[in-house]
Amino acid sequence: MSAGRTARERVRAELTREITDIARRQLAVDGAGGLSLRAVAREMGMVSSAIYRYFPSRDDLLTALIIDGYNAVGEAVEKADAACPREDHAGRWMAVCHAVRDWALTHPHEYALLYGSPVPGYQAPMDTVVAAVRDTVVYGRILSEAHAAGTLNPPDVCPPAPAPFGADAVRVREVMPGVPDDVVARALVAWTGLFGWVNFELFGQFNNVILDPATAFDHAMRCHAALLGLPVAATAPPHGK
Amino acid sequence: MSAGRTARERVRAELTREITDIARRQLAVDGAGGLSLRAVAREMGMVSSAIYRYFPSRDDLLTALIIDGYNAVGEAVEKADAACPREDHAGRWMAVCHAVRDWALTHPHEYALLYGSPVPGYQAPMDTVVAAVRDTVVYGRILSEAHAAGTLNPPDVCPPAPAPFGADAVRVREVMPGVPDDVVARALVAWTGLFGWVNFELFGQFNNVILDPATAFDHAMRCHAALLGLPVAATAPPHGK
DNA sequence: AGATAAACGAGAGCACCGCTCTTGACGATC
DNA sequence: GATCGTCAAGAGCGGTGCTCTCGTTTATCT
Incomplete structure (x- = not known):
């Protein structure tokens, strides 16, 4: 079961992987709009129509890249969370925030593909949703465990949820x-706040205004942690330069 | 000065406006990627090359639409703010939030053009930034006036800004x-939280999870108001259906 | 072992795109 | 009335996603 049984299936899997690799490289350079099946085929020494043996349309290739992207950010978040002491729920939240931001900064076009404007005419198939919530699952588990441990003490500042x-x-x-x-309501506030911040930073809304986004981001996420009721320290961790 | 002096200038201004109108309509249907100069020309009964007399490139047409979009959302925010009693700073903040969300829901593709992933290869010229901050100026004025009036009392929950x-x-x-x-730090948290929420709602991250986004949004923005220190009521306003 | 069916790469072609260049006609200005 | 700038039109370039057909190769079934 290491790979497909027949030789044909093996080379097919290999070519499929090569296509997505080249496509991801193009994505990183030109963005989602610049992804060209013909260019991928050219780089592989194939003819453009041959690509359609592996991906029936450009959107299907995009879907593959989107799923890979969700898994990549989900894995980054899982690793960041796993590197923290289990009982340090505030630290785990901060680690998740920084993991999302770091991944977004190193893979801006892939991030835009996942969390930016949807590509016109593209309808995300159901396959994507399972991968899309990997990071959210980690986030939810942190809050759930903090609540169970009794370390989640949200300050009484918000009005009660309707x-x-x-x-x-x-x-x-x-x-x-x-x-x-x-x-739960505050969790949504913090989660949307995290991605809202990364969007602003990545999509240019902070240009010429926030010149030290790392510092501001860390503090903003600490504010969200405080509103969530996670016990959070004031100073920034040794993260980043 | 009502319009250009000569007849030639007048018809030119009119045609320019017609181009942007048609382009905006196409944008609303097909999104930014579906904007086609040829299609605009076709709908105008012109030949595609004639469009280039008015917009030297597709990106320039996009820039015009982006500036229009920023002005539209800025105007919506200004009107929403102006309709509130001056001293009701919390109400004004909530009005701004709902104005942004309502405009985004009624103009999803235009919103995506402004706050979604940047179109690949497109570099926003300086003309856009002045229009881009119209809404932010309104937001800042509310906070500034609330602070001056002494009604801004942020709860002591966040760590101090580094x-x-x-x-x-x-x-x-x-x-x-x-x-x-x-x-200021909390203002950034609230502002990014507002657009982060609208992004999630508009770009599909809430699909199959948040089925009543209006209610959740209103409460989320009240949480932000509370963190900002604006005195906010619990129940939702009569806004929307 | 041989026949059958499926998968494959190559190529031509369709309709579309942004954009450039040239041409000839029109209108405002001197 | 001549001139000069502006304009729409058309042809054309290189690019795109996608479809169809054509031989060939490969795996499977009898």
């Missing part, structure tokens, strides 16, 4: 069992 | 004079 929110909260709670509605 | 952040804070403070560093 009753109709409860219906949505039960769905979000699937990735953070046991967490009460008010904290 | 010293290196001060350099960036002075630039942000240009749109919110008088506001101390700690509040």
Whole structure:
């Protein structure tokens, strides 16, 4: 079962992988719009129509790259979380934030493909959603464990979550069992705040304004941690330069 | 000065406007990637090359649409703010949030053009930045006035802003004079949180999870208001259906 | 072992795109 | 009335995604 049984299946898997590799390289250079099947074929010494034996359309190739991207950021988040002491829930949250930002900064076009504007006419198939929530699962687990450990003490500053929110909260709670509605709401605030910040930084809204985004980002995520009720220190960790 | 003096200038201005109108309509249907100069020309009964008399390249047409978009959302924000009592700073913040979200929901492709992934190879010229900050100026003025009125009382939950952040804070403070560093930091948190939420909602990250985004959004923005120190009520306003 | 079916690469071709260049007609200005 | 700048039109270049057909190769079934 190491690879496909027949020689044909083996070379097919290898070529498929080569296509996605080249496509990812092009993506990193030119962005999603610059991804060209013909260019991929040219670089492989093939003819453009041959690519369609492996990916029936450009969108299917994009889907493969999107799934790979979600898995890459999910894996980065998982590793960052795993490197922290289990009981340091605030540190794990901060590690997740920095992992997302670091991955986004090193893979800007892939990040844009995942969290930027959807490519026009492209409909994300169901295959993507399972990979898309890998990072969210990690995030939810941190909150869930912090709540179970009793270290999640959200300050009494927000108004109580409105009753109709409860219906949505039960769905979000699937990735953070046991967490009460008010904290679920704050979890959404922090999660959207994390990606909102990275979007601003990556898509240029901070240009000429925030010149030291690393410092500001770290502090902003600490504010989110504080609102969540995670006990967070003031000074920045030794992370980054 | 109502319009250009000569007849030639008048018809030129009119045609330029017609081009942007058609382009905006195409943008609303097919998104930024689907914007085609040839299609615009076809709809105008012109030949494609004639468009280049008015916009030297596709990117220049995009720039015009981007500037229009920034002005549109800026105007929506200004109107929403102006409709509130001056001293109700929390209400004004909530009005701004809902104005941004409502405009984004009614103009999703234009919003994506402004706040989504940058189109590959496109470099935003300087003309765009002045229009881009119209909404931010409104936001900053609300905070500045609330601070001056003494109604801005941020709860003591966040760690103090690190010293290196001060350099960036002075630039942000240009749109919110008088506001101390700690509040400037929280202002960035709230602002990125607002657009981060709208991005998630518009770009599909909430699909199958948040089914009542209006309710959740309103509450999330109230949480941000609370963190900012704006006195905010619990229940939702009569806004929307 | 031989026949059958599936998979494959190559090539031509379609309709579209952004963009450039040239040409001839029109209109404002001196 | 001549001139000069502006304009729409057309042809054309190189690029794109995608389809179809054509021989060839490979795996599988009888």
